[in-house]
Amino acid sequence: MATGKSERTPIRWHIAVFLAPAVLIYSAVMIVPLFGTLQLSLFTTIDNEQVFAGIDNFRTLFGDERWSVSFWNALWNNTWFFIIHMLVQNPVGILLAALLSHPRLRFSAFYRTAIFIPTILSFVIVGFTWKLILSPLWGVAPDLLDMVGLKHLFTPWLGKEEYALTTLGLISVWQFVGIPMMLIYAALLSIPDEILEAAECDGITGFSQFWKIQLPLILPAIGIISVLTFVGNFNAFDLIYSAQGALAGPNYSTDILGTFLYRTFFGFQLQTGDPNMGATIASIMFFIILTGVCIYLFAIQTRLRRYQF
Amino acid sequence: MSQARTSPARTFAAHAILIVYTVIALFPVLVVVMNSFKSRKAIFRSPLSPPTGETFDMIGYETVLSQGNFPLYFQNSVIVTVVALAIVLIFGAMAAFALAEYRFRGNTLMGLYLALGIMIPIRLGTVAILEMMVASGLVNTLTALILVYSAQGLPLAIFILTEFTRQISDDLKNAGRIDGLSEYRIFFQLVLPLLRPPMATVAVFTMIPIWNDLWFPLILAPAESTKTVTLGAQLFLGQFVTNWNAVLAALSLAILPVLVLYLIFSRQLIRGITSGAVK
Numbered sequence: 001m002a003t004g005k006s007e008r009t010p011i012r013w014h015i016a017v018f019l020a021p022a023v024l025i026y027s028a029v030m031i032v033p034l035f036g037t038l039q040l041s042l043f044t045t046i047d048n049e050q051v052f053a054g055i056d057n058f059r060t061l062f063g064d065e066r067w068s069v070s071f072w073n074a075l076w077n078n079t080w081f082f083i084i085h086m087l088v089q090n091p092v093g094i095l096l097a098a099l100l101s102h103p104r105l106r107f108s109a110f111y112r113t114a115i116f117i118p119t120i121l122s123f124v125i126v127g128f129t130w131k132l133i134l135s136p137l138w139g140v141a142p143d144l145l146d147m148v149g150l151k152h153l154f155t156p157w158l159g160k161e162e163y164a165l166t167t168l169g170l171i172s173v174w175q176f177v178g179i180p181m182m183l184i185y186a187a188l189l190s191i192p193d194e195i196l197e198a199a200e201c202d203g204i205t206g207f208s209q210f211w212k213i214q215l216p217l218i219l220p221a222i223g224i225i226s227v228l229t230f231v232g233n234f235n236a237f238d239l240i241y242s243a244q245g246a247l248a249g250p251n252y253s254t255d256i257l258g259t260f261l262y263r264t265f266f267g268f269q270l271q272t273g274d275p276n277m278g279a280t281i282a283s284i285m286f287f288i289i290l291t292g293v294c295i296y297l298f299a300i301q302t303r304l305r306r307y308q309f
Numbered sequence: 310m311s312q313a314r315t316s317p318a319r320t321f322a323a324h325a326i327l328i329v330y331t332v333i334a335l336f337p338v339l340v341v342v343m344n345s346f347k348s349r350k351a352i353f354r355s356p357l358s359p360p361t362g363e364t365f366d367m368i369g370y371e372t373v374l375s376q377g378n379f380p381l382y383f384q385n386s387v388i389v390t391v392v393a394l395a396i397v398l399i400f401g402a403m404a405a406f407a408l409a410e411y412r413f414r415g416n417t418l419m420g421l422y423l424a425l426g427i428m429i430p431i432r433l434g435t436v437a438i439l440e441m442m443v444a445s446g447l448v449n450t451l452t453a454l455i456l457v458y459s460a461q462g463l464p465l466a467i468f469i470l471t472e473f474t475r476q477i478s479d480d481l482k483n484a485g486r487i488d489g490l491s492e493y494r495i496f497f498q499l500v501l502p503l504l505r506p507p508m509a510t511v512a513v514f515t516m517i518p519i520w521n522d523l524w525f526p527l528i529l530a531p532a533e534s535t536k537t538v539t540l541g542a543q544l545f546l547g548q549f550v551t552n553w554n555a556v557l558a559a560l561s562l563a564i565l566p567v568l569v570l571y572l573i574f575s576r577q578l579i580r581g582i583t584s585g586a587v588k
Contacts, residue, residue, distance in 0.1 A: 012411065012413070012492075014407075014491075014492040014493060015407050015411050015413055017403075017493075018403040018404060018406055018407035018496070019403070019404050019407045019408075019419065021396075021400040021403065021404075022400040022401060022403065022404035022423070022463050022467060023404065023419075023423070025396070025400065025456065025459050025460050025463065026423060026426060026460050026463050026464065028456075028460075029431075029438065029441075029456050029457055029459070029460035030426055030431050030434060030460040030461070031425075031426075032437070032441075033431075033434030033435075033436075033437035033438040033441060034429065034431075034433060034434040034437070035437075036434065036436070036437030036440070036441070037433060037434050037435070037436045037437045039437075040436055040437060092330075095326075096326075096327070096330060099323045099326060099327055100327070102320075102323060104320070105320070105323060105324075107324075110331075111327045111330075111331055113572075113575055114331045114334055114335055115330060115331060115334045116571075116575070117334060117335065117338065117568070117571065118334055118337075118338070119517075120517050120521075120567050120568070120570075120571045121338075121521070121564060121567060122520070122521035122522075122523070122539050122542075122563065122567070123521065123523060124521075124523060124539050124542050124543045124546070124563070125542070125560055125563050125564055128546050128556070128560060129337045129338070129340075129341050129560060130337060132341070132553075132556070132557075133337055133340060138352070138353065138356055138553070139353070139356055140340060140356045140357065143356065143357060144357075174333070174334070174337075177334075178334075206319070227428070231428055231429075231430065235430040235432055235433070237432070237523075237524055238521075238522075238523045238524060241523065242523070242543060258432075261435075265435070265436060266528070275436055275440075278436050279436045279437075282433045282434075282435065282436055283433075285433055286429070286433045289428070289429060289430070289433075290429070293428045293429075
């Protein structure tokens with residue numbers, strides 16, 4: 001096989017021609033900059049010259065009072081942001097998908113389209129719309145609460161340190177619940193009817209049918225959704241920036257890694273930009289996301305049982 | 310047989326939950342669009358009622374269209390989205406064909422390399438991307454955005470299209486080879502037309518994040534002549550935060566194009582997800 005191979009198969013240039021454009025763009029604009037950023041985090045600028053600094057930037061970020069307070073705050077906020085999505089968005093998405101996938105349900109296409117609409121809107125629209133609706137200036141939220149007799153519960157949720165991040169998390173859930181819904185819906189549809197009918201013959205119906213038959217079968221889809229949520233949340237920026245500005249107010253209570261990276265890299269108001277520290281934060285985000293993806297690929301996905309229909 | 314699965318009470322409950330959630334999903338959008346057609350007084354006095362003959366007012370739209378550079382921003386967004394999309398679809402399909410059709414050394418490795426980008430966000434390379442764009446003089450050009458979005462869209466496009474390309478029958482391609490077609494003509498004349506349905510799905514997935522992106526326009530092309538709609542709307546909204554008519558009109562104008570696009574493509578999107586993606 002190995003001998004004489006070169007004579008039998010000439011170089012197939014067309015393979016290279018087919019692959020080259022995509023691989024070149026992808027490598028040049030994505031992979032190389034990604035490594036460039038990792039590399040930049042190991043340097044520091046002294047008198048306009050890049051000097052190798054090893055892991056000093058990381059040490060500064062974790063340990064130096066001026067950086068670490070903001071960093072740990074952003075990291076914790078980001079984690080909380082992610083927890084909200086896992087606790088609210090994904091269960092709600094699964095519930096909606098389970099209801100939608102009911103074979104005899106009417107208007108399911110309408111519901112699906114309507115619930116998916118917020119997902120296609122840009123963060124700028126979503127952030128501003130909710131800011132207006134929740135604003136005490138414009139009475140939409142207080143009026144609504146008044147209708148159900150709960151007006152006393154109203155407070156400017158986006159303006160209070162203790163509520164702002166949770167409110168933004170729930171807004172983001174509102175926007176993106178369509179994605180888990182669609183993916184789970186697709187997974188539920190791919191379960192053959194015979195399995196469900198067999199379950200019915202055995203007397204398993206309704207909720208217990210969902211828990212015992214459908215849920216185990218859609219676990220791989222739930223795994224994918226969890227990792228997509230993780231990557232999306234630890235890379236988030238736009239919603240917070242549109243709703244609360246680059247300072248992630250009030251008093252940095254909604255600061256997440258994305259906004260922290262933006263301020264560090266470009267500077268904001270009195271703070272001057274610092275590409276090296278920006279690259280350091282981007283590298284940390286890279287490692288966090290990579291860790292999450294690896295945990296998913298090696299620990300979760302390989303253990304999930306795949307069913308062949 | 311479905312008798313056991315449908316009881317009236319349960320169906321009613323399902324509809325009740327879905328209707329409640331549909332209202333939650335659409336309510337903010339409706340409030341904004343509805344109030345954008347009202348006079349300032351009516352917006353504040355009765356935000357929840359639709360515009361009547363008395364309260365109907367287009368002043369917000371007049372302000373937005375006379376003050377903003379919205380047509381230009383819109384044009385920029387369209388150019389960036391369409392060109393990036395074309396690059397992603399054509400180059401993505403070519404790469405997918407190479408990966409699915411030919412056995413060569415490093416095939417699997419190349420597939421994995423290209424799939425990396427699905428999980429790792431391109432945004433993390435921003436620092437170096439900006440340096441590169443500055444060095445090559447591409448800052449504040451639409452080319453910079455097109456390159457970034459092409460790189461961002463290619464991994465998922467290649468991944469999905471490779472799956473579909475594998476399903477195309479070999480007989481067809483071999484018949485083409487016997488007829489003496491070159492590999493290029495086999496791809497462009499025989500395979501590419503068959504890839505149209507999955508390409509439409511990929512197009513929707515690629516298009517929405519590009520159109521809505523704020524991060525890269527903010528960093529790579531913030532100049533007046535290269536602003537996209539998203540960035541333009543963001544700045545405009547920040548500036549006019551006290552002019553509620555204008556803000557609501559600007560929001561409605563920004564919602565409209567994506568909404569139309571989505572309604573056109575939604576069937577394709579759903580079909581695409583149900584037939585591929587998660588299995």
